[in-house]
Amino acid sequence: MTMYNPKRELFAFAVVLLIVVGFPAIVFGYQYVYQPRSAGDVKVFDLTAQVPEGGGWQPERITVNQGDRVRLRLHGADVVHGFAVGRLDVDPVVVRPGEVEIVEFVAEEAGQFTFYCDIWCSPYHYRMRGMLEVLSPDGDLPVEPPTATEKHLNELGILVDEPHPATFYPTTTPSAEAGRLLAEDYATVVEAWRDVEKLRSTSSSDVFAALQSETPDLTDEERWDLIAYLWSTTTTPKQLAAGKRLYAKNCAACHAMTGTGDGPAWEHLQDEPQSFADATTMAGGTSWIYYAKTARGGMGTGMPYFGTLFTEEEMWSLVDYVWTFVFNYDDLSW
Ligand code: HEC
Ligand SMILES: [Cu+2]
Missing domain, CATH: 1.10.760.10 (Cytochrome c-like domain)
Incomplete structure (x- = not known):
């Protein structure tokens, strides 16, 4: 005959708990904590284009990992703007008021890249700049080597x-x-x-x-x-x-x-x-x-x-x- 053993029940309960909670936790953790560090993710951002007096680019800073595919949905808020990224091989696009433009590229190189408006939109047009940060696989932002100018x-x-x-x-x-x-x-x-x-x-x-x-x-x-x-x-x-x-x-x-x-x-x-x-x-x-x-x-x-x-x-x-x-x-x- 078997005796009621509280210890054994506790053990069985722990095992079930481990399976029910632990397994999804591992899968979830792998996908959402570990995985984004690896190459090849698609990162989608909504970016609003507005004259600098109205706020400029929102958000002003975008951070992705090296190797990520970056998809930007550019929303024209007021007047016609142009979206361009410095020192990256991304074709500039025109962003018209009330319309959404899609720009997609792979962030192949780690570093800091300035994105800016390349269409005259206001007297403060030149302040319409933002920063794309591409982190290296170990999560660092490489320090730019001094340019020839510096x-x-x-x-x-x-x-x-x-x-x-x-x-x-x-x-x-x-x-x-x-x-x-x-x-x-x-x-x-x-x-x-x-x-x-x-x-x-x-x-x-x-x-x-x-x-x-x-x-x-x-x-x-x-x-x-x-x-x-x-x-x-x-x-x-x-x-x-x-x-x-x-x-x-x-x-x-x-x-x-x-x-x-x-x-x-x-x-x-x-x-x-x-x-x-x-x-x-x-x-x-x-x-x-x-x-x-x-x-x-x-x-x-x-x-x-x-x-x-x-x-x-x-x-x-x-x-x-x-x-x-x-x-x-x-x-x-x-
Ligand atoms: C928003 C207005 C504005 C824009 C756009 C602009 N500049 Fe200027 N630039 C100025 C002003 C104002 C000066 C004079 C004051 C100074 O030197 O800082 C100047 C001065 C200069 C000088 C110094 C000339 C000298 O004799 O020493 C150079 C070179 C120059 N700009 C090149 C450029 C180039 C190249 C571009 C485009 C890539 C450009 N600028 C865009 C306003 C502008
Ligand atoms: Cu502009």
């Missing part, structure tokens, strides 16, 4: 905000093609200057000063043609075309399509945008100064920063393009 600013002590009036500047528009023809007769001088890094860290005013002694029998105008040619050797037509596209979308609202600094948005700004067509200041600055200013932005001047939006190649295409307001490359045989 290295250069620190090592060479580039003064981004100092005025840089030129000692020498052209009074007519120098022609790169005229300079190219002259260059054939001044091969040794030209060869010594044909160094991209040297040309990017020297102002054209300083190059002119050096050419005064290196090419004593040229006129000032001819020296400037030679400089326009030297400047053209730091870029390519393809780079300039890319620079022009980026400029039209991101810079022209303030700096104007003509480079003269009086784009439609200039009156909302703290300071007047620089005129890239003004050789008296442009010739006094270096390409590195213009790169650094574009990357870092101004200090409370209204000049936005673009360093987190564009790749280094895109940044240089912009700087190269800005020089076309000073030098004429139009009829150059490249």
